[in-house]
Structures are given as C-alpha cells and as structure tokens.
Amino acid sequence: MLDYLQHLSYWDWLGLGTLLLILEVFGAGGYLLWVGIAAASVGVLTFIFPGLDWTWQFLLFGLFSVLSAVLWWRRQRDSAKTSDQPGLNQRGSELLGRQFSLHEPIIAGRGKIKAGDTLWLVIGPDLPAGSSVRVIGQEGVLLKVEAIR
Known part of the structure; x- marks a missing residue:
C-alpha cells in the first residue's frame, strides 16, 4: 500500500x-x-x-x-439576504390585520370567513354570520379573529 x-x-x-x-x-x-x-x-x-x-x-x-x-x-x-416579501409562501399571513365578514357564524369558537375565493376556518368569540371581524393571528390553518365593534 x-x-x-x-x-x-x-x-x-x-x-x-x-x-x-x-x-x-x-x-x-x-x-x-x-x-x-x-x-x-x-x-x-x-x-x-x-x-x-x-x-x-x-x-x-x-x-x-x-x-x-x-x-x-x-x-x-x-x-443571504432578507426577503422583500416576508409573507411569501406563508398562507394566511397576508390576511393578518384585514377585516372580513363572517361567511358562517362562529359557534362554539369556530366559524368561517371568505377571503377571495377561499373559505378559511376561524376561531374566536361566538358571532352571527355577516358580523365584521379582524384577523389577529394564525394557528396553523386556523385564523384567530376578533369582533369589530
């Protein structure tokens, strides 16, 4: 060798x-x-x-x-540089802070909103359909909402 x-x-x-x-x-x-x-x-x-x-x-x-x-x-x-679009490919993050009307009522803490052509599951206080809500957070595929008064 x-x-x-x-x-x-x-x-x-x-x-x-x-x-x-x-x-x-x-x-x-x-x-x-x-x-x-x-x-x-x-x-x-x-x-x-x-x-x-x-x-x-x-x-x-x-x-x-x-x-x-x-x-x-x-x-x-x-x-490596920071992105000029930090929410890119993070579905739901672009909805934070936006206001929507409830598509389906929030019952027992769960309901739905319609954003564009997509229905999103939301969690928050019980509210009737048509109520205005603001998206305040996200837990996986669930959006956290609060009522707008």
Missing part, C-alpha cells in the same frame, strides 16, 4: 475527483462537491509538479477540501 501511495499520479487524483463529483450528482447535497474539486486540484498540481511527494499531495488535498468548503460556506452566509 505504501508503495502505491509513493507513486500516485495525477490520474489517480483526477479519477477520485471525477468519482466524487459523479456521486455528488446523485444527491450528496453539496458535501462531495468541494472534496471532488479539491481532488481535481491536487491532480492538476501533480500534473504540473510530477515530483510532488505523496505526503504533500494528501496535505494539499486536506487543505483544499477544508478551504474550499469554508470559503463557500462564508459566501453563502454573506449573500
């Missing part, structure tokens, strides 16, 4: 890099991408400097793997 390690060629590193990138395509979630790129980089360096000792090759491989992953993680963290 030691004899094999002492005679690593650039083809070994390029093959490892290719294998890791192929495995990444099958759904590793980004973990093998940077290790594969690091292996390919060591392959290129081994091609340029054919006398590079195997211990240096492994040290460079480890360094490149960690360095590329950390740099990508920092780039992702720094480029």
Whole structure:
C-alpha cells in the first residue's frame, strides 16, 4: 500500500475527483462537491509538479477540501439576504390585520370567513354570520379573529 501511495499520479487524483463529483450528482447535497474539486486540484498540481511527494499531495488535498468548503460556506452566509416579501409562501399571513365578514357564524369558537375565493376556518368569540371581524393571528390553518365593534 505504501508503495502505491509513493507513486500516485495525477490520474489517480483526477479519477477520485471525477468519482466524487459523479456521486455528488446523485444527491450528496453539496458535501462531495468541494472534496471532488479539491481532488481535481491536487491532480492538476501533480500534473504540473510530477515530483510532488505523496505526503504533500494528501496535505494539499486536506487543505483544499477544508478551504474550499469554508470559503463557500462564508459566501453563502454573506449573500443571504432578507426577503422583500416576508409573507411569501406563508398562507394566511397576508390576511393578518384585514377585516372580513363572517361567511358562517362562529359557534362554539369556530366559524368561517371568505377571503377571495377561499373559505378559511376561524376561531374566536361566538358571532352571527355577516358580523365584521379582524384577523389577529394564525394557528396553523386556523385564523384567530376578533369582533369589530
């Protein structure tokens, strides 16, 4: 095994890099991408400097793997920005603070309002149908309402 390690060629590193990138395509979630790129980089360096000792090759491989992953993680963290539409894909949050008429009365704490073309289940104080209510909160798919006086 030691004899094999002492005679690593650039083809070994390029093959490892290719294998890791192929495995990444099958759904590793980004973990093998940077290790594969690091292996390919060591392959290129081994091609340029054919006398590079195997211990240096492994040290460079480890360094490149960690360095590329950390740099990508920092780039992702720094480029994350807050949305200009914080309620996007949060059904019901766009209804907070709006006023509606009860479509069905609230009986035993539950009723329905019609918002656009959708009926929403609401919880709140018992009120007759047609009463004006304001949406004050949300619990999953239930909207909390209060009566408007």
